[in-house]
Amino acid sequence: MMSTAKFITLEGSEGAGKTTALNVIKATLDCWGVTYVITREPGGEKNAEAIRELLLHSEHLESTTELLLMFAARNEHLEKVIRPNLAQDIWVVSDRFVDASFAYQGTGRGIAWSTLEYFENMVVGDTQPDLTLYLDVDPEVGLKRAADRSEKDRIEKENLVFFENIRQGYLKRLKQFPQRIKKINANRDIAAVTQQIIHELEKAREQRVL
Numbered sequence: 001m002m003s004t005a006k007f008i009t010l011e012g013s014e015g016a017g018k019t020t021a022l023n024v025i026k027a028t029l030d031c032w033g034v035t036y037v038i039t040r041e042p043g044g045e046k047n048a049e050a051i052r053e054l055l056l057h058s059e060h061l062e063s064t065t066e067l068l069l070m071f072a073a074r075n076e077h078l079e080k081v082i083r084p085n086l087a088q089d090i091w092v093v094s095d096r097f098v099d100a101s102f103a104y105q106g107t108g109r110g111i112a113w114s115t116l117e118y119f120e121n122m123v124v125g126d127t128q129p130d131l132t133l134y135l136d137v138d139p140e141v142g143l144k145r146a147a148d149r150s151e152k153d154r155i156e157k158e159n160l161v162f163f164e165n166i167r168q169g170y171l172k173r174l175k176q177f178p179q180r181i182k183k184i185n186a187n188r189d190i191a192a193v194t195q196q197i198i199h200e201l202e203k204a205r206e207q208r209v210l
């Protein structure tokens with residue numbers, strides 16, 4: 001029998017509130033009685049986690065190196081975690097996936113969209129998410145929230161303009177894939193954000209997207 005497991009991804013820039021959103025997704029899937037794994041990018045698998053370490057804590061990385069490492073980690077993650085779980089009818093929820101590469105390496109670092117599409121075709125193929133929740137936050141609001149947290153990694157140390165570009169990248173992806181990507185207004189308080197996430201999940205369930 002064909003697997004009916006679904007693939008959900010969560011996206012957003014710095015301080016968007018992905019941790020809270022992930023807990024809302026988990027609670028909703030528990031309510032639905034679904035079996036799932038939670039994973040993340042970059043990382044989610046032994047080799048990919050080693051690459052994550054390089055990506056987030058190297059002193060400097062060339063943009064092309066960053067791009068290649070993101071997709072190398074993604075390939076390990078897809079082959080060893082995402083596809084095997086989906087094939088066993090286990091849902092997969094990933095904290096970030098390929099849209100992040102378009103936003104961070106694409107509009108963030110200035111790598112051509114067509115280059116990203118080339119790697120997307122090669123590595124992701126048709127293993128695209130069924131639903132992506134994109135937490136859209138004003139970069140100033142997000143950076144203010146994130147400032148109160150622990151020490152910043154290499155990417156988090158970037159400036160406001162970088163995070164504004166990232167937002168534009170996500171909005172461009174949203175325009176390209178309005179059926180798959182749903183924008184959550186993450187500028188509001190946690191209760192309002194939570195309510196919209198639950199609404200999008202339930203709507204997707206009703207429409208048999210999930």
Ligand code: Z5A
Binds near residue numbers: 098186
């Ligand atoms: N990256 C990339 O460049 N290319 C790629 O292809 C991929 C990733 C896949 C690691 O990601 C880095 O890799 C990331 C993008 C890049 N770099 N950056 N920036 P990560 O996901 O591991 O790291 P992160 O972006 O720093 O995410 P995070 O810390 O896990 O989540 P967050 O959304 O930034 O923040 P949060 O911890 O959920 O919330 C921040 C604070 O705000 C916290 O204290 C909350 O309690 C508070 N909060 C949350 N929501 C609200 C609301 N609504 N109101 C008020 N306060 C709130």
